[in-house]
Amino acid sequence: MISTNPDIHIELEGTPEEVRLALETLRTRLTERPLEACNAGTLEIVLAEVLNNVVEHALAGRSDGLIALTGNYDKCCWHLKVRDNGARMPEDQIPAGHAPQVETELMDLPEGGFGWMMVRTLACDINYDRAADGWNVLTFALPDDKP
Amino acid sequence: MNLTSKTEGSLLIVSVHEARIDASVAIQFKDRMREETESATGRVVLDLSEVDFIDSSGLGAIVAAMKQLGSKHRLDLSGLNENVDKVFRLTRMDTVFAIHPTLEVALAS
Numbered sequence: 001m002i003s004t005n006p007d008i009h010i011e012l013e014g015t016p017e018e019v020r021l022a023l024e025t026l027r028t029r030l031t032e033r034p035l036e037a038c039n040a041g042t043l044e045i046v047l048a049e050v051l052n053n054v055v056e057h058a059l060a061g062r063s064d065g066l067i068a069l070t071g072n073y074d075k076c077c078w079h080l081k082v083r084d085n086g087a088r089m090p091e092d093q094i095p096a097g098h099a100p101q102v103e104t105e106l107m108d109l110p111e112g113g114f115g116w117m118m119v120r121t122l123a124c125d126i127n128y129d130r131a132a133d134g135w136n137v138l139t140f141a142l143p144d145d146k147p
Numbered sequence: 148m149n150l151t152s153k154t155e156g157s158l159l160i161v162s163v164h165e166a167r168i169d170a171s172v173a174i175q176f177k178d179r180m181r182e183e184t185e186s187a188t189g190r191v192v193l194d195l196s197e198v199d200f201i202d203s204s205g206l207g208a209i210v211a212a213m214k215q216l217g218s219k220h221r222l223d224l225s226g227l228n229e230n231v232d233k234v235f236r237l238t239r240m241d242t243v244f245a246i247h248p249t250l251e252v253a254l255a256s
Contacts, residue, residue, distance in 0.1 A: 016171035023169075023200075041230040048202040052170045102239045106218055111207035114238045118203060121237055 007072040012051075014058075014065025014084065019051040022069065039144050043071075043078055046122050046142060049115040050082050058086025058136055078142040080123075083135050094128045094138075148175040150183050155254060157189035163198050168205030176205065180212035187220050192253045196226025201234055210240065221245070225253040 010025060012018040023044055030040045051067060059065030064085075071080040089095070097116030102109060120126065123140040131137050149164040161183050168176050184191055193209065195201075201209075213222040225247040227235065235241040247253035 016169070020167065020169055020171045041233070044200060045202070045230065045234060048169065048200075052202060052204060055170070099239070102243055107214055109210050109214065109243060111210045111214075112203065114203040114206065118234070118237050 008070060008080075010069045012067050012069070014055045014062065014067055014086065016052070016055055018067075019048065019055060022051065022067075023048055039078065039142055042122055043080075043142055046119055046140070047080070047082075049119050050080075050138065050140075053115050054082065054084045054086060054136075058084050058089075060087075062086065076144040080140055080142065082138045083131075085135050088130045088136060089128055092128070092130060094126060148172055148179045150176075150179045152183040158254065159184060159187045159189070159191045160194060160250065160254075161191060162194045162196075165197065166199045168198055168201045168208060170202060170204035173204040173208040176208045177211045177215070180208075181215055184212070184216055184220070187216065190221045190223065191216060192223045192225055192247070192250065194225050194250045194253075195231060196228075196250065198226075198231055199228060201231050203234070203238070206234055206238060206240060210243075213244070223247060223253055223256075225250045 008026060008029070010022045012022045026047070027040065027044060047069070051069070054067055055065070066085050068083045069080070071078055095116040097120040099117045100110035100113045119140070123142055126140040127138070129137045150161055151164065152159055152161045154160070161180065165172070193212070216222055223245040226249055227246060232241070232246070235244070235246065247256060
């Protein structure tokens with residue numbers, strides 16, 4: 001039985017520094033391989049937001065947080081899975097990701113709250129599950145033709 | 148967080164010598180921006196031409212940097228690569244900042 005290696009498999013601890021390292025590793029791997037045309041920039045933006053959300057919310061206040069990222073590229077589309085051992089999503093729902101209002105006075109401009117809006121804009125088929133082993137599982141796709 | 152600044156007349160140019168402005172450095176970026184822009188007397192241009200990648204925390208830190216400058220000093224941006232520009236467009240922050248393709252264009256405007 002031959003099992004195909006996923007194109008991406010990265011495990012990291014749930015800290016901002018490890019997220020940066022994971023994204024740098026991913027970028028190096030994508031430029032080493034003939035995957036240049038596969039939306040690497042958008043992939044990095046979406047993964048940064050997803051991983052930062054895990055670190056800042058699911059794993060907030062934890063020092064034993066773990067994240068496992070797997071992904072493969074098939075038929076002009078990335079299929080990603082991000083698992084973590086943190087707290088479940090509020091009400092087991094992916095946040096709505098409404099766009100923060102930017103037509104405001106200078107001092108009222110938003111400095112955050114963009115993450116899920118960016119993920120929802122760039123990714124599709126986003127699905128969240130709380131697995132039986134107590135890990136969060138988020139899956140999503142990034143087709144090349146989505147702007 | 149390596150930032151340098153220089154003045155051109157009443158203009159202050161702050162250059163970011165980092166490949167990434169992300170969640171792991173957002174607070175340092177904001178603090179370094181405060182130090183570099185303390186002496187600003189007019190418009191400030193933040194040159195991002197060496198920056199490969201920003202996430203929403205990095206974007207938030209740039210917004211925070213503009214707020215701490217106050218309403219007396221404009222903060223313009225220059226030298227955004229395609230991915231950095233995409234983050235500004237997605238969040239509609241491209242409507243908040245004046246964004247120049249290069250530092251030279253920013254200086255001439």
